[in-house]
Amino acid sequence: MGLTIPIGRFYPWNILLAGTLLKRYANILARGFTAMRSVKILVLLSIAVPIFGCGGGGGGGASETSEYCHTIPIDSISCTSCTQVSDTGAAFDGHFVTFATIGTAGSGTFVANTAVQPGGSIAGVYFNPSNPQSTTITITTFLSGTQQETMSPATRTGSSDSCVSPQYCRFNDQGNPNFVGLRTTKDYDEIHAQVSNSAAGSLALNEICVQ
Numbered sequence: 029m030g031l032t033i034p035i036g037r038f039y040p041w042n043i044l045l046a047g048t049l050l051k052r053y054a055n056i057l058a059r060g061f062t063a064m065r066s067v068k069i070l071v072l073l074s075i076a077v078p079i080f081g082c083g084g085g086g087g088g089g090a091s092e093t094s095e096y097c098h099t100i101p102i103d104s105i106s107c108t109s110c111t112q113v114s115d116t117g118a119a120f121d122g123h124f125v126t127f128a129t130i131g132t133a134g135s136g137t138f139v140a141n142t143a144v145q146p147g148g149s150i151a152g153v154y155f156n157p158s159n160p161q162s163t164t165i166t167i168t169t170f171l172s173g174t175q176q177e178t179m180s181p182a183t184r185t186g187s188s189d190s191c192v193s194p195q196y197c198r199f200n201d202q203g204n205p206n207f208v209g210l211r212t213t214k215d216y217d218e219i220h221a222q223v224s225n226s227a228a229g230s231l232a233l234n235e236i237c238v239q
Contacts, residue, residue, distance in 0.1 A: 091122070092122060092123060092124055094124050094154055094205065094207075094235075094237070095205065096152075096154060096198055096205065096207035096237075096239060097150070097152060097154055097207060097209070097235075097237035097238055097239040098237060098238060098239070099122045099123070099124070099235055099237050100140075100142045100143070100145065100236075100237065100238050101122075101142060101143055102120045102122070102140050102141065102142055102236070103141045103142060103143070104140075104141040105117060105119075105120040105138075105139065105140055105141070106138075106139045107128075107136045107137065107138050107139070108136065108137045108139060109135070109136055109137055110134075110135070110136030110137075111133075111134055111135055111136065112130060112131035112132065112133060112134025112135070112225075113128060113129070113130050113131070113134055113135075113136045114128065114129045114131075115127070115128045115129055116128050116136075116138070118234075119138055119153075119233045119234065119235060119236055120138075120140055120235070120236055121235075122235075123235070124154060124234050124235055125234075126234065127155075127156070127232035127233055127234040127235075128232075128233045129230050129231070129232060129233075130223060130224075130225045130230060130231040130233060131225070131230050132225070132227070132228050132229060132230070133225070133226060134224070134225050134230075134231070135222075135223065135224035135225065136222075136223060137220055137221065137222045137223075138153070138220070138221045138222075138223065138233065138236060139218065139219070139220050139221075140218065140219045140221075140236040141217065141218050142217055142218070142219070143217065144171070144215050144216070144217045145212075145215065145216055145217065145238055146215055147212050147213045147214040147215050147216075148212065148213065149212055149238050149239060150196050150209040150210065150211055150212065150238065150239035151167055151169055151209055151210050151212055151216065151219045151236075151238055152167055152196065152207055152208050152209020152210060152221070152236075152237065152238070152239065153165060153167070153207070153208055153209070153221045153223065153233060153235070153236055153237070154205060154206070154207050154233075154234045154235045154237050155205075155206050155207075155208075155223070155231060155232060155233045155234055156204070156205055156206060156231075156232045156234060157206065157225065157227070157229070157230075157231040157232070158229035158230050158231070158232075162183075162184070162225070162226040162227035163183065163184045163199075163206075163223075163224070163225055163226075163227070163231060164181045164182070164183045164184075164223070164224045164226070165181065165182050165183075165208040165221065165222065165223050165224075166178065166179060166180070166181045166182070166221075166222040167179055167208070167209060167210035167219065167220070167221055167222075168210070168219075168220040168222070169210065169212055169214070169216035169218065169219055169220075170216060170217070170218035170219075170220070171214065171215055171216050171217055171218070172217065173218075176212070176214040176215070176216050177194070177210060177212055177213065177214055177216075178210070179194050179195050179210045180192075180195070181222075182195045182197050182208045184199045191208075193211060194210055194211040194212075194213075195208070195209075195210065195211070196208070196209040196210070196211050196239070197209075205234075207237075207239075209238075209239060219236055221233075221236055
């Protein structure tokens, strides 16, 4: 930015005019510097917030939705009595494209603590087995550490499955998403998903989720 000061001949009022114009120019520059500094701060914040984020546990951010269920915010996770299980946290990370893997003859109970979910919803697991011929899943809900509801194991053996209310099952063939859940009638804030894979091949447990 440039500024021409019309001093011309040397007269006293020219000095006064030049002083006034210089003061105004300094104010303009100061305001411009402040504005630019504010813009820089906003730009840095816009970069820092997505990178570092705000507090919270796994599964934060917007809920994802699949054809069977949606993700929920998870406060804490664990996997008890787990054998042949890897990448446990991927079953609670709020994304359906990631998954925990349960190997041949593998099993475990995946425990997810979440915000209170309403009775009437279906608490379950979204998974994709490489061999769905022998899968067993049991869902149990808790509220403040007290068991609320459970179901008898939902199983898929060969081309047939056992699924009666309060079970909710969507067993599909290899390479297609599956969903098994418990039709709840009581509020809950903890989901236990006991999963076993007795067939050859692995089972991808994508997410603990709710319908």
